[in-house]
Structure formats: structure tokens, C-alpha cells
């Protein structure tokens with residue numbers, strides 16, 4: 513009996529080895545390219561970091577967008593950009609427009625580096641309509657504009673900004689945003705500001721390996737973070753200031769201009785959404801879906817209080833770096849006196865979704 517088990521184990525191992533070899537051979541012929549656009553070069557670093565994780569044994573070129581005249585020789589094309597005004601660069605838009613028919617016949621991946629990486633984030637600027645921003649949300653518009661190009665993978669990583677080295681115009685816009693942002697900005701006072709979540713880049717590179725090349729994911733991608741890491745301080749002259757400033761997953765802000773509750777619960781997306789709907793029904797909140805993607809959903813939750821209609825902006829999302837957890841944000845831009853039963857409704861929502869503060 514022992515002998516039979518031993519032989520079984522050996523056969524299993526051989527089968528696994530055979531499968532891995534077949535997968536590696538299947539990908540060996542695929543020719544890929546990462547095409548990127550950048551202003552301050554953090555997107556270039558990310559492109560080479562991804563390339564390293566895909567592996568030296570794979571054919572994967574890395575080229576700046578200005579070096580491209582044809583994409584037809586490649587089997588797959590990864591397109592990466594910095595974010596400006598909530599979108600990839602205008603050159604990336606022109607590029608995808610120009611090559612959309614060829615790209616439609618290939619496996620395509622999109623990624624962005626960006627300042628804001630919280631994909632449950634709603635932005636409201638003075639006079640503007642509140643809308644979903646950050647991370648993969650910045651790739652929504654380009655997918656709508658060029659529907660023939662169907663990316664098999666997308667990534668929104670966060671990024672880096674080196675404030676003293678921005679151009680004068682960029683410094684001006686950045687300073688303006690600092691003043692206008694209702695929720696404040698976390699780059700203020702820093703020379704180097706980073707929001708990039710390394711696990712997201714690693715997840716994306718592993719998706720190239722598994723979904724495009726059909727080879728196994730990297731068991732340990734951490735050593736490749738050297739492509740991104742640096743010894744530069746957040747602020748020259750202040751060694752106590754930590755460089756990385758990823759937003760907290762759990763936070764409450766109760767200010768005049770905005771109320772928001774940022775939550776995180778261990779759950780499935782379906783269950784968390786069912787809980788949200790059950791809460792809305794019980795609280796008399798009318799949920800109107802604004803946008804749904806494979807990683808998040810954005811609702812307006814409307815409720816009348818003594819003749820006033822209050823609107824809650826509710827987002828449920830999943831994040832590649834936090835498997836098994838659902839991220840939720842609830843925002844109100846109504847003035848404090850018009851927020852009605854917001855506080856008790858939020859308490860009831862937290863209870864319904866099983867959120868425990870401090871966990």
C-alpha cells in the first residue's frame with residue numbers, strides 16, 4: 513500500500529512538471545511590449561519593474577510611446593501611463609485611437625500610475641459633480657471611448673510625485689488642488705510623495721504571467737521592489753517624516769464641507785452588497801446605481817428628511833492587495849444641518865455589514 517502511495521506521489525509530481533513545461537513552452541513564442549508614457553519618469557520605473565517580474569526568459573520589450581511606429585509585430589501589448597486630470601495622458605488616447613483596430617486583435621493590458629490609489633474615492637470640486645476617481649477608475653473612460661480594445665488586465669497602482677522638481681505650471685496646479693480639495697491632500701509639506709502600492713504592481717505582473725502567458729505566478733515578487741525603492745527622504749531636513757503615505761483603509765471625517773466614513777470588512781463582494789441593500793431598505797434609503805465595474809460599484813443613496821433630499825455617495829470595492837476584504841466608503845456633501853439622520857443611518861450600516869472599529 514505504501515509503495516502504491518509513493519508511486520502515486522511521483523506520478524503527480526511528474527504530471528505537475530509536465531504541465532509547467534507545456535505552459536512555459538506555450539508562452540515561449542509570445543512577443544510582448546510595454547508601451548509607456550511619462551513626464552517625471554516614475555511610470556518608466558514601473559514599466560521596467562513589471563518587465564523584470566515577467567521574466568528575462570520572456571520576450572517583452574519596454575518602449576516609450578515616442579519610439580513606436582507599429583504594434584502589429586507583437587502578440588500582446590501593455591499600455592502604461594501617468595494620470596493627468598483623472599485620465600491616462602492625451603498621447604495614450606491618441607495612440608489607442610490610432611492603433612485600435614490592431615489592438616482589438618491582440619491581448620492588451622492597461623495600467624496607470626497616479627496620485628490617488630483609493631478606488632472607493634469620490635471627488636467633489638467646487639461647482640463640479642461628485643464622481644468616482646483613483647486607481648483603475650482612471651481607466652474607465654478610455655475603455656468607453658475605444659470599446660474595440662478589450663483589456664484582459666488593468667492596474668491602477670498609485671505613484672510618485674517629487675514636488676520641488678515639478679514644472680512651474682504643474683506646481684501651480686498642484687497648489688491649487690491643495691486649496692480646493694475638500695478632504696485635504698496628503699502630499700502637502702513633502703518633497704517626495706508616494707502613494708504606490710507595490711502589491712498592485714506585483715499582482716499585475718503576475719496577471720501578465722498567468723492570464724497572457726499561461727505561466728505560473730512568481731512565488732516571491734518582493735525582491736523586485738528594488739526597481740521602485742529608493743533612499744530618498746519624504747522631506748529633506750526632516751528624517752522623521754515617513755516617505756510612504758498610503759491612505760488608511762479605515763477613517764472617519766466629520767467636517768463642515770464633507771462627511772466620510774471609510775470602512776473595510778472581511779466578506780465577499782456579493783454578501784457585502786446584499787447587506788448594503790438590506791440596510792438601505794430598512795433605513796428608507798433609495799439606492800441608485802451610478803457605475804459598476806468588475807472591481808467596484810458606486811451608488812447614490814437618496815433619502816428625504818423634512819423636505820430635504822440628502823444624497824449619500826456609497827462605493828463598494830475590492831483591492832488586489834487585500835484579498836478577502838471589501839472596502840466601502842460613504843460620503844455626504846450636504847451641509848451639517850441638512851445631513852438628517854446620517855449618523856444613525858451610518859451606525860446601522862456599520863452594524864449591518866459587520867464592521868467592527870479597530871479590527
Ligand SMILES: Cc1cc2nc3c(=O)[nH]c(=O)nc-3n(C[C@H](O)[C@H](O)[C@H](O)COP(=O)(O)O)c2cc1C
Nearest residue numbers: 550551552553554555594595597598627628671672
Ligand atoms: C499637474 C498634475 C496633475 C495630476 N493629475 C492627477 C489626477 O488627476 N489623479 C491622480 O491620481 N494623480 C494625478 N497626478 C499625479 C501623477 O499621475 C503621478 O504623480 C504619477 O506617478 C506621475 O507619473 P510620471 O512620474 O511617470 O510622470 C497629477 C500630477 C500632476 C503634476
